[in-house]
Amino acid sequence: MIDHKWILAFILLAISNLASAAERPNILFIYADDQSHRTVSCYPEAYDWMKTPHIDQLAKNGVRFAHAYIGTWCMPSRATMLTGHHQFGIKSMRMEGQYPGSEYDPKQCRFWPSVFRANGYTTAQIGKWHTGTDTGYGRDWDYQIVWNRPRHVKNAGAYFYDQLLEINGAKAKKVPGYSTDNYTKWADEFIRGEHRDADKPWFLWVCYGAVHGPFTPAKRHLDAFPGVTIKPPADIFPPRPGKPKYMQFVEFWVRGTDGKPEMKGGQFGGKTVEGAKGIHGNSLDAWVRQYHQGVLGIDDGVGQLVKALKESGQLDNTLIVYTADQGMAFGQKGFCRKIAPYDGTIRAPMIVSLPSKIASNKVCDSIVGGCDIMPTFFSFAGIDLPWKVHGHDLSPLLKNPEANWPHPTMTVFTQKKFGADTDVIPENSGQYDMSGVPWWVSLAKGRYKYIRNLVKGETEELYDLRDDPEELTNLALDPRFRKQLTKYRKDTVAELKRTDAKMVKSLPPTMAELQ
Secondary structure: OOOHHHHHHHHHHHHHHHHHHHHOOEEEEEEEOOOOHHHOOOOOOOOOOOOOHHHHHHHHOEEEEEEEEOOOOHHHHHHHHHHOOOHHHOOOOEEOOOOOOEEOOOOOOOOOHHHHHHOOOEEEEEEEEOOOOOOOEOOOEOEEEEEEOOOOHHHOOOOOOOEEEEEOOOOOEEEOOOHHHHHHHHHHHHHOOOOOOOOOOEEEEEEOOOOOOOOOOOHHHOOOOOOOOOOOOOOOOOOOOOOOHHHHOOOOEEEOOOOOEEEHHHOEOOOOOOOEOOOOOOEHHHHHHHHHHHHHHHHHHHHHHHHHHHHOOOHHHEEEEEEEOOOOOOOHHHOOOOOOOOHHHHOEOEEEEOOOOOOOOEEEEEEEEHHHHHHHHHHHHOOOOOOOOOOOOOHHHHHOOOOOOOOOEEEEEOOOOOHHHHOOOOOOOOOOOOOOOOOEEEEEEOOEEEEEEOOOOOOOEEEEOOOOOOOOOOHHHOHHHHHHHHHHHHHHHHHHHHOOOHHHHHOOOOHHHHO
């Protein structure tokens, strides 16, 4: 005899599960490249002539994080996004062959979009790829248009035009057009329903190549910001009192014949884009102008993608996260790079919007990091975390940006080493292979940021981010701040232990510990 009560219960459960699935938000993750928070006009550190109305509108509709440390350079930042781990916890990831050649073992290094797929999400990735030749199509991604730089190293400098693109795992083909606009067009199509199941929630990661060097703007933006002049950062030229030894030799800028800063060597010298000359000239003014022009194309893209969400009726159920892999210096501490542990080199914008479920038009002053993004996505999707992660779910701050945030934010730089290759800190970690910067770890919480350079006897650093935002005065050398220095040093070691960093066993002694 059929028990109609059980049938009814089953039907009600099925209906409940369908409703729950329908309520799960889509996630649009917009990821710029080398974009400083200073280039987004809703940040007070931005130049007053810079305008990013579409990114600003996201901030009005959501939460802007005042302080975000997403990563230190392109590859580890992206690997962190895909694993939820700091560089030292990303197993089997490695640089291999000619830069940016890299590989990993997907059995040891799982990427979490596969978990979203298994839980009913359609996953898609469009744009730059910098984490091994295996892009994960069919395993991690249902739909993918990818510029696979590790596989096509001879095309790895084609950030803006003539990119070799792999579409859904097929053989790469060269595609014409400006990359920022191309990525936006394909993301727009996906949002409006192409290449996906209309009955499933979706996750889309849009990885712009802008505004990475050679900082090429769209042609429509080449006349923007005429006549801008830049006040050079106070520490653009050495000496830099209180800084570690390597910082006394950072010299990407020199004085021109008029005494104003210009890029040393007359051209940008980044990996894969060596020899890139400035469009408007070689002065600091010209390079900063060109860099900001490149951001305008991203802002256009944000506007187009939000429009697609509105017109397709998905805006109220789509979590939008806007950030960048890290910031970029133009003169700060003498750099025109990322990598170094200072706000001028790595601090990125981060804005989160979902007006129906989080706060609107709010600023969160708590310091957050790249490892916090993955657990936040899982929280909003209602999916259990598949493994231990290094960050923390940001949902409490998104609902109440003024809530107490007890977690410190750690950032780690181990040059080109990942996973087990970072277990022991090499004695020559001070013999730098990336822009003259040694291995380092930093910890930021509240108003202070601590930096431990992983070189024997090297200077520790402590900065008051509230009163000294340019990080000019190293409080670690001031006896009055010995208590804070000791606390942050201990907290850094504790955070390394919490995140299972084996390097904690081989930390070289600081200058203070040798005295």
